[in-house]
Amino acid sequence: METPRIRITVTVNGEAVSEDVPGDRSLLDFLRDDLGLTGTKEGCGEGECGACSVIVGGRLVDACLIFAAEADGRNVETVEGLADGEVLHPLQRAFAAAGAAQCGYCTPGMLMAGKALLDRNPSPTREEAAHGIAGNLCRCTGYGTIIQAVMEAAKES
Amino acid sequence: MRPFHYRAPRSLDEALALLTPRAVPLAGGTDLFLKMERRQTQADTVVDLKRIPELDRIEAVDGGVRIGALALMDSLGASSLIAGQYEALTRSARVVGSIQTRNRATLGGNLANASPAADTAPPLMALGASAEVADAGGTRQVPVDRLFLGPGRTALRDGELLTAILVPALPARAGSSFHRCVRTAMDIALVNCAAFIRLDEDHPDTVAEARIALGAVAPTPLRAASAETRLAGARLDEDVVEAAGECAASDARPIDDVRASADYRREMVRVLTRRAIRSAFRRARGEA
Numbered sequence: 001m002e003t004p005r006i007r008i009t010v011t012v013n014g015e016a017v018s019e020d021v022p023g024d025r026s027l028l029d030f031l032r033d034d035l036g037l038t039g040t041k042e043g044c045g046e047g048e049c050g051a052c053s054v055i056v057g058g059r060l061v062d063a064c065l066i067f068a069a070e071a072d073g074r075n076v077e078t079v080e081g082l083a084d085g086e087v088l089h090p091l092q093r094a095f096a097a098a099g100a101a102q103c104g105y106c107t108p109g110m111l112m113a114g115k116a117l118l119d120r121n122p123s124p125t126r127e128e129a130a131h132g133i134a135g136n137l138c139r140c141t142g143y144g145t146i147i148q149a150v151m152e153a154a155k156e157s
Numbered sequence: 158m159r160p161f162h163y164r165a166p167r168s169l170d171e172a173l174a175l176l177t178p179r180a181v182p183l184a185g186g187t188d189l190f191l192k193m194e195r196r197q198t199q200a201d202t203v204v205d206l207k208r209i210p211e212l213d214r215i216e217a218v219d220g221g222v223r224i225g226a227l228a229l230m231d232s233l234g235a236s237s238l239i240a241g242q243y244e245a246l247t248r249s250a251r252v253v254g255s256i257q258t259r260n261r262a263t264l265g266g267n268l269a270n271a272s273p274a275a276d277t278a279p280p281l282m283a284l285g286a287s288a289e290v291a292d293a294g295g296t297r298q299v300p301v302d303r304l305f306l307g308p309g310r311t312a313l314r315d316g317e318l319l320t321a322i323l324v325p326a327l328p329a330r331a332g333s334s335f336h337r338c339v340r341t342a343m344d345i346a347l348v349n350c351a352a353f354i355r356l357d358e359d360h361p362d363t364v365a366e367a368r369i370a371l372g373a374v375a376p377t378p379l380r381a382a383s384a385e386t387r388l389a390g391a392r393l394d395e396d397v398v399e400a401a402g403e404c405a406a407s408d409a410r411p412i413d414d415v416r417a418s419a420d421y422r423r424e425m426v427r428v429l430t431r432r433a434i435r436s437a438f439r440r441a442r443g444e445a
Contacts, residue, residue, distance in 0.1 A: 001201075003160040023163035023203070024193075047187055048343055050257055059231070059260040065190045066261070069163045070183075070205060113256070134342065135255025 008072040012037070013081030021068045028052045030068035031078060039079035039108045043137070050136030053109035053116075054078050060116035060135070079108035082115065091115060094153040095146070102140030109136050114150045123154050158193050165205040169212070169320065173293050175204045178315045182206055184227055184266035187258050212320065213263070215239065221325040223289075226265025226318075231256070233264060233277075243324055244440055245280035245333035245351040252276060255343060265319045268304060271311045271377070272345065278305070278378035279351035279370035280335050281322060289321040298323065302370070305377035330365075331355035332440025336429045337372075340416060346373050347417045348425040350405075352433035354388070354441045361442065364388045369401070369430060374409035374422050381405040384430060393438055398431050405430035 002022075009018045012035060019034055031037045031054070043051030045064050052063040055077040082089035091114045094100070101107045110133055117124060117132030124132060129150040130143070138146060164180075166172040176182065181200035183189055184207070192198050206212060206227055213227035215236050222238050233239055233250035240247045253259055253267065253276050267277045268288065278301065287298040290313060301322070304311050313319060327333075337349035349372040357363040367388035369381040384405040391397045411422035439445040 001160045003158070004162060006163055023161065024158045026190075046191060047254075047258060050255065053257060060257055061261050062257045065187055067163065067186070067190075067203075067205075069165070070186070070207065072165070116256075132256070135257045 006069050006072075008069055010068070010071045010073070011075045013076070013078060023067065023069055025068045026064055027054070027056075027066040027068045027071050027076070028063035030071075031063060031076070034068075037078050037080050041105055041108055043105070043109075048137070049106075049109075050113065051106055051109045053112045053136060055112055055116050055119075058116075058119070060113055077112070077115070079111055082111060089115075090156040091118070091150070091153040094149040094156065098145045098149040098152060100141060100145040100149040106136055106138045110138065110146055114153065117150065118154055118157065122157070124150070126151060129154070159196055159199070159201070161193075161200055162202045163205065164202060165208045167208050167210075169209055169291065169318075170293075172204055172206060172209060173291060173316070173318060175202065176292075176316050176318060177202065180204050182269070182318055184263040184269075185229070185261040186266075187254065187262045188266065188270045188272075206318075218323070221323060224264055224322045224324065226269075226320050226322070227263045228265075230254075230259035230262045230264070230267070230277075234259065242327040243280070243284055243333060245283055245335040245353070245437075246277065246324070248335040249276040249280045249337075249349070249351070252337065252342075264322055268301070268322070269311060269313065269319050271305050271307070271309050273305075273308055273375060273377055274345040274349065274373035275378065276335075276337065276346060276349055276372065279349055279372045280333065281324065282370035282378060282380060283333055283351040283353040283368045284324050284327075285353070285368065286322050286324040288319050289323060290317050291320045292317045296320065302378075302380055307376045328355055330358065330361070330441055332437045332442075334433045334436035334440065336432045336436070338425050338429065344416070348373050348411075348422050348429055350426065350429035350433045352430070352437040354393075354434065354437040356438075356441045360392070362392050362394075364391055364393055367401075367434075369405055369433070371405065371409055371426060371430075374411040374426055379408065379410075381408040381430065383408050388434070393434075398434050401434055402427040402431040
């Protein structure tokens with residue numbers, strides 16, 4: 001037996017997409033391989049590092065631990081949906097200005113964690129900002145500049 | 158992964174009909190997804206419960222609070238119905254995994270997964286909670302302290318589904334607390350401990366009833382029976398707290414593993430039990 005394919009319709013960054021996917025395809029692989037949205041990264045693949053963070057139904061989740069089928073009928077936001085055309089999202093501008101990236105691998109997940117936080121809490125304290133990215137590992141920056149960028153973005157938006 | 162059929166029933170009845178012996182229920186998936194990826198399950202059918210309406214509701218009911226099995230850790234941690242009475246449960250729900258985990262992981266999943274280290278198990282045992290279990294024939298209740306049979310094994314029979322947790326109302330002059338120690342915030346508990354203390358009506362320093370539950374120090378979450386006996390009827394001073402911690406350490410049956418040695422775990426049981434008793438006592442007195 002092979003895992004049967006399932007027809008799913010997911011709204012990704014505001015656009016409804018319908019695809020036949022194998023029932024065991026992860027949301028992460030669906031985004032990257034089926035839709036070509038390779039901004040979302042795979043880090044540990046075990047829900048520890050947060051590199052694959054996306055927002056599903058308004059909640060920040062690890063896309064590596066979710067079947068694409070579970071996202072059927074849901075709203076999914078990825079890093080590709082942040083910028084408005086050529087105009088960067090305040091979080092993206094703040095990350096660039098603060099130098100909140102080195103290798104950049106954690107950055108898409110960090111940005112989505114920052115967005116999920118600011119969507120719920122538009123003016124976080126520094127501690128709340130740190131807590132908001134607590135599920136995302138960065139091996140380069142030491143987090144200071146990332147937290148600073150989230151705080152700057154909160155001021156701007 | 159082994160091949161499987163993905164099903165997303167829209168009603169509880171439909172879900173129960175799908176729960177054949179080789180079907181596995183899917184809640185948040187934070188444990189199940191990896192078990193499937195590592196081929197640690199024989200399941201040929203995955204029954205996603207998230208399309209069933211109202212299975213995630215947290216509501217006040219006669220005599221307490223009913224928490225739907227699909228309630229998210231994040232919702233539990235934020236619920237004023239829970240925070241008002243069941244401090245131990247609130248604390249445990251707020252420290253499970255990361256934000257991403259808590260936005261996905263459910264109370265029912267944390268219990269049904271039956272990890273000896275499950276953070277919500279000791280609080281529910283200390284609070285005297287029961288699991289509501291359904292099958293095609295109806296529902297029954299299983300006290301949470303009789304739910305666990307071993308690592309990954311519960312008292313649920315084939316075809317049964319954990320549908321809700323019922324937590325009895327907090328009595329007057331009672332309080333609860335949860336403490337744990339971990340290597341890193343993302344790791345599972347080395348040891349966790351919940352305490353429930355109810356104080357005597359006439360003697361506000363005297364324990365009328367105590368329940369202490371420990372996690373990650375036995376094949377299942379465990380009631381510390383001798384610690385409870387030591388506390389019942391005792392005037393709660395530091396000597397009694399110390400002695401109860403000692404009792405709890407002897408109640409524990411920890412093992413050496415990659416995270417900690419049995420000796421260290423036993424020592425932490427002593428420390429965490431004392432802390433948990435002190436904070437449950439303060440809450441029972443309305444001080445915190």
